[in-house]
Amino acid sequence: MTNNHGIGRGRTCGAIAAMSVAALGLAACSSTPSTSASGASKPATTSGSTMTSGAGSTQASGAVPSGLGVKSFDVGFTTMSQLKGLTAAGKGLVGVILPDTTSSTRYVDFDAPYFKKALEAAGYSSSDYKIDNAQGVDATEVALAQADISKGASVLIFDPLNSTVGSQVEAYASSHGVQLISYDRATFAGSNTYYVSFDxxxxxxxxxxxxxxxxxxxxxxxxxxxxxxxxxxxxxxxxxxxxxxxxxxxxxxxxxxxxxxxxxxxxxxxxxxxxxxxxxxxxxxxxxxxxxxxxxxxxxxxxxxxxxxxxxxxxxxxxxxxxxxxxxxxxxxxxxxxxxxxxxxxxxxxKPIYLETQDAVALATILRAKQTPPSGLVNAQTSPPKGVSGSAQPASLLAPIxxxxxxxxxxxxxxxxxxxxxxxxxxxxxxxxxxxxxx
CATH class of the missing domain: 3.40.50.2300 (Response regulator)
Structure with missing residues (x-):
């Protein structure tokens, strides 16, 4: 992972403990299942948490930007501002849960700050989103998802530590009417799950x-x-x-x-x-x-x-x-x-992470506003590999290099x-x- 996905992750059980992660702001810079084009729409025991302000003017329209797709994103995060109308129209917290800080430095160095940058550029305020890290602990990742939902999350973006955690989070989210975006690693469970990653x-x-x-x-x-x-x-x-x-x-x-x-x-x-x-x-x-x-x-x-x-x-x-x-x-x-x-x-x-985070935020913003993701964004379907149980899920897949x-x-x-x-x-x-x- 690597991953990075495709990365090793140590896991032990542990209680969730709050630990602030410094608000990170970077200048613009810098899997899995079988897939098919479909145009579907439809490890310490502490956790890191980032809640940051993201002011910004909103657009009057709550419509999905015309032509939005996996090729819309760039190193300047320019597409994100086009989502401000949708952000204003949507309701509920967007919870972002990253898996760990040890299997790869990407989650601290890139994913967390890029999520912050994308969410702020899309017009989210400090009360509209939260970024956490499960620190490699299965129980912590599940607890973070439950905590976000208790705080009013309508969409969760999470990178599951493994398929068992993925299924547990999916079941809990589904029972509470929360849309799930499985980020970087697929979750082949339920009917309320989307997948965002590279092909x-x-x-x-x-x-x-x-x-x-x-x-x-x-x-x-x-x-x-x-x-x-x-x-x-x-x-x-x-x-x-x-x-x-x-x-x-x-x-x-x-x-x-x-x-x-x-x-x-x-x-x-x-x-x-x-x-x-x-x-x-x-x-x-x-x-x-x-x-x-x-x-x-x-x-x-x-x-x-x-x-x-x-x-x-x-x-x-x-x-x-x-x-x-x-x-x-x-x-x-x-x-x-x-x-x-x-x-x-x-x-x-x-796999440029700045593209992946923008993709996930765009999809989350559309789902949060109860709109239908366009086929250019949800451009594929991902199915469990042979020997892996589960159901096919709509997917947004980016091109690796x-x-x-x-x-x-x-x-x-x-x-x-x-x-x-x-x-x-x-x-x-x-x-x-x-x-x-x-x-």
Missing amino acids: NSQVGKLIGQGFVDCASAWGVKSPKVFELDGGEDVDPNAVSFAQGYNSVIWNKETTPLSAGTTNSKGFTLVGDKITPNWVNATGATIFTQQFTAHPDINATVEANDGLGNAVVTVLKSKGVGPKKIPTTGQDATIQGMENILQGYQCGSVY WVTGSNMNDTVIKDKFIDPAALCKAVGASVCSAAHITP
Whole structure:
């Protein structure tokens, strides 16, 4: 997650305790299930909470802006002001519940401030929304949802820690007539749930194609491939990631695949293992065992940057140099960018969070005003992957981007998702210069 979705999350039970999160204001800057186009409309034990003021003039009209869709959002948050009429027409709190602060820094560094920025730009006041973090605790995430609903929430935007929490929150929200937006990770339960994320099947396909291209560019002979999948035991997104890259590499959507699988390009699958709960340390142990048992492994596929870096660390400890054994990832973490520039990782899937938060706020604002979301916004349907129970849900899916050294400066650096100074300090000025990145 990574995620980031597709990220490991530690979970323990604990009581909810209020802890203020500093109001964050950033300058404009910078999955899952099978999907199909549909045009449907229809971990400490404390929690972080942000309640911020968001004044602003409202538009007279409460109508949905003409042409609103997943491509309407930009780095300047310019579309949000068009929602002020809808914001004024709607009633009830919008509760935003993020999952944790440890599995990825994205929730503190990007999601929380971007939600604040989007909500304020759409004309929400301090009494109209609240942003919380469950700190990786299942019981806390459920309690936060219940608390928001008791305070009059009419829409909840939440990133479920797992499918069990998702189902619990959905059931409670449904029983209280509250619309639910499952953010970044799907909840396949109930009939009042929407899904906002990036196209997770496409995320996997980008990883798969990036891997195939990289194996060729690096001159890997007769690739003996090991795949380190994400937490398919807890995350349906991880299933779709693997289905996506397997469809490209092996022309099969099964996950995990059986050792000995081959393709027409001369690739052979040595092994395919799931990393329980997305724990990077566990992934490193799995790969170490596999590399010891199968020293002929000369190409790898990983579901996110954390697992990619776990493999890179093992390879370096074994004396493997750059551009010898490909690795992959997603989430465009700074560690992933370092590994790309240093020749250990082929690329990473970038999912601009500023687009995702605006998408979720736009959909929440429409639902809060009891309007019908347009087909350009709810542009797909997401269904449970094979083997995952649940029902199909209407979805708003954004397009992910494959980042390599050649387009890093024009994507994650341009969007201020990655600090060029920190990146260049880690990899060296000459490496950055070669990638046209200026600290």
